[in-house]
Amino acid sequence: MSMDLSIRNVSHSFALQGGPLPVLDDISLDIPAGSFISLLGPSGCGKSTLLRFIAGLELPGRGDIIAGGAPVRAPGPSRILAFQDATLFPWATVWNNVATGLAARHELKGRESLIDDALELVRLGGFAKAYPHQLSGGMAQRAALARALVNEPQILLLDEPFGKLDALTRMGLQEELLAIWKRTGFTGVLVTHDVEEALLLSGRVVVLSDRPARVLRIFDVQRPLPRRRDDPAIVSLRIEILTALGHAPAGEVAA
Amino acid sequence: MSDVADVPEIGRDGHRLPTLWAAGLLSSLGFAATAAVTLIVPDVVPWGSTALFAWICAGSALLLLMLSASLVSLPERFQNRVKAAGPWLVAIGVWLLLWEISTAKLGWLPKPFFSPPQGLLQVYVSDGPRLLICILYSLRLWGLGFLSGIAVGYALGLALGWSPRFSYWGMPILKLIGPVPASAWIPVTFFFFPSTFHASIFIVALSSGIPVAILTASGVGSINRAYYDVARTMGAGDWYQITHIAMPGSLPHVFVGLFMGLYYSFAVLVVAEMLGAKYGLGWYIQFQTAYSGYANVYATLIIMAAICAGLVKLLFIIRGRLLGWQTGFIA
Numbered sequence: 001m002s003m004d005l006s007i008r009n010v011s012h013s014f015a016l017q018g019g020p021l022p023v024l025d026d027i028s029l030d031i032p033a034g035s036f037i038s039l040l041g042p043s044g045c046g047k048s049t050l051l052r053f054i055a056g057l058e059l060p061g062r063g064d065i066i067a068g069g070a071p072v073r074a075p076g077p078s079r080i081l082a083f084q085d086a087t088l089f090p091w092a093t094v095w096n097n098v099a100t101g102l103a104a105r106h107e108l109k110g111r112e113s114l115i116d117d118a119l120e121l122v123r124l125g126g127f128a129k130a131y132p133h134q135l136s137g138g139m140a141q142r143a144a145l146a147r148a149l150v151n152e153p154q155i156l157l158l159d160e161p162f163g164k165l166d167a168l169t170r171m172g173l174q175e176e177l178l179a180i181w182k183r184t185g186f187t188g189v190l191v192t193h194d195v196e197e198a199l200l201l202s203g204r205v206v207v208l209s210d211r212p213a214r215v216l217r218i219f220d221v222q223r224p225l226p227r228r229r230d231d232p233a234i235v236s237l238r239i240e241i242l243t244a245l246g247h248a249p250a251g252e253v254a255a
Numbered sequence: 256m257s258d259v260a261d262v263p264e265i266g267r268d269g270h271r272l273p274t275l276w277a278a279g280l281l282s283s284l285g286f287a288a289t290a291a292v293t294l295i296v297p298d299v300v301p302w303g304s305t306a307l308f309a310w311i312c313a314g315s316a317l318l319l320l321m322l323s324a325s326l327v328s329l330p331e332r333f334q335n336r337v338k339a340a341g342p343w344l345v346a347i348g349v350w351l352l353l354w355e356i357s358t359a360k361l362g363w364l365p366k367p368f369f370s371p372p373q374g375l376l377q378v379y380v381s382d383g384p385r386l387l388i389c390i391l392y393s394l395r396l397w398g399l400g401f402l403s404g405i406a407v408g409y410a411l412g413l414a415l416g417w418s419p420r421f422s423y424w425g426m427p428i429l430k431l432i433g434p435v436p437a438s439a440w441i442p443v444t445f446f447f448f449p450s451t452f453h454a455s456i457f458i459v460a461l462s463s464g465i466p467v468a469i470l471t472a473s474g475v476g477s478i479n480r481a482y483y484d485v486a487r488t489m490g491a492g493d494w495y496q497i498t499h500i501a502m503p504g505s506l507p508h509v510f511v512g513l514f515m516g517l518y519y520s521f522a523v524l525v526v527a528e529m530l531g532a533k534y535g536l537g538w539y540i541q542f543q544t545a546y547s548g549y550a551n552v553y554a555t556l557i558i559m560a561a562i563c564a565g566l567v568k569l570l571f572i573i574r575g576r577l578l579g580w581q582t583g584f585i586a
């Protein structure tokens with residue numbers, strides 16, 4: 001169950017007091033159904049903005065976004081965005097937060113176990129009744145991830161979902177995400193600052209330029225899943241990507 | 256009042272009477288002194304209920320004495336609450352004593368502008384049934400006015416906060432009529448409402464509804480837009496967003512509006528009962544003011560203050576129940 005996604009010549013400027021702020025510059029990407037890509041780029045270049053357009057929360061100034069053959073005009077549950085900040089509803093318990101999508105679409109009745117499963121998956125089983133202010137930053141992020149996953153979207157947009165997690169939890173959840181992806185086969189778009197994470201999870205890594213974001217390079221990661229961090233091909237790709245991003249450590253460039 | 260400040264010290268190094276609660280003892284002393292002065296020194300003018308007041312003070316003194324002797328053996332939670340009230344109990348004892356002396360016993364604060372405590376007591380004793388009816392009438396008027404006012408105000412506030420078009424027309428109007436004192440509407444209400452009772456309800460409703468409407472609207476407006484984005488990306492419609500984001504998210508502001516509305520509506524009750532009411536605390540106050548029955552006025556004001564304080568307390572309890580999710584909120 002997945003959709004292909006096509007981003008066609010998308011450009012966008014925000015109107016600021018001082019004049020227009022160009023954020024996206026002629027971005028084109030074709031993402032086949034069921035594939036998983038990562039977006040890498042400097043902070044503030046427009047990655048989150050692009051995800052908001054794909055989700056349909058806003059419309060780009062120019063260009064089109066086509067999902068499953070139809071242009072994206074409004075948000076819909078087939079394209080779920082997990083936000084960069086957890087943005088859990090502070091007035092709802094963790095369980096109710098995770099149930100938001102199903103409840104909003106009147107699909108919750110009889111499927112309550114899905115919520116419990118999703119919480120179990122992100123290891124928050126014991127916190128179903130807790131309120132967001134009782135969670136740590138990383139726990140809140142995991143709850144937000146569960147809230148997105150439980151909708152079984154055809155396109156899953158992840159905006160730095162593991163940003164606040166410690167290395168071990170992060171690895172665990174990366175594996176979980178891979179497993180879910182293999183099982184459900186959604187089309188995945190992951191925004192991350194972690195080059196290694198992009199290489200472990202995705203078939204393609206898109207490197208964006210500084211603002212306004214243009215597609216600088218696209219790397220194909222033709223290694224079977226699951227991948228190892230110390231796989232020589234992954235290691236050399238990592239250095240190539242870091243160089244493309246413009247911050248390869250001097251010692252590693254030689255390699 | 257320096258003896259009040261000394262109370263904790265006495266309690267801490269009270270080696271002679273280690274099991275006695277010092278503040279309780281001190282307050283008991285205050286009440287006992289009031290009782291003695293009331294009974295022994297003759298009144299300059301007769302007020303009635305003098306003996307009753309003295310006996311109530313004596314009874315309170317005895318109760319406080321027993322309490323201070325047995326406090327250590329009572330449950331911890333109860334102990335803490337009683338101890339917290341200690342300084343106030345002492346202050347009330349001293350206050351009653353000074354009040355009694357300066358009015359009934361010395362006549363420094365003369366009749367009819369001032370009244371000793373037994374004067375107020377006499378009002379409750381002699382006019383009790385009528386006051387009780389007045390309380391019920393006022394509660395009915397206030398209840399109908401406040402509840403309809405906050406219901407309409409809340410709905411209006413949600414609409415103003417939610418719909419930009421509604422807000423475009425509604426917000427300027429609300430800001431314009433908001434500061435107008437409720438009493439200024441009396442002439443208009445006479446025209447629009449079938450009876451003075453309905454007009455009174457409208458005035459109380461207006462005074463409680465406007466702050467609720469304004470604060471609900473600002474509460475909805477203050478909600479982080481990202482919450483709506485989260486819901487929209489998961490396919491939530493307007494109704495879900497209103498009931499699950501706008502309503503819970505604005506609740507902290509709504510409660511500020513409810514507290515303001517509660518105070519305003521009480522303040523306006525006296526005015527509302529000017530409109531040809533036959534009973535009611537506000538009506539009673541006006542009636543007694545006209546006949547210089549100031550003791551009755553004070554006695555009624557005390558009742559109103561007590562009812563208002565009780566309702567405020569109730570609202571606090573409801574708020575604690577509903578806003579438990581807020582960070583750092585002490586329910």
Ligand SMILES: Nc1ncnc2c1ncn2[C@@H]1O[C@H](COP(=O)(O)OP(=O)(O)OP(=O)(O)O)[C@@H](O)[C@H]1O
Pocket residue numbers: 014015021023041042043044045046047048049050084211
């Ligand atoms: N609603 C908005 N109005 C005006 N400017 C905006 C708006 N949203 C984002 N921007 C600007 O657009 C640029 C890109 O923002 P965006 O959030 O997409 O960056 P990002 O690539 O996700 O950065 P980061 O990696 O730090 O999350 C920033 O300069 C930001 O100031």
Ligand SMILES: [Mg+2]
Pocket residue numbers: 047048049084159
């Ligand atoms: Mg971002």
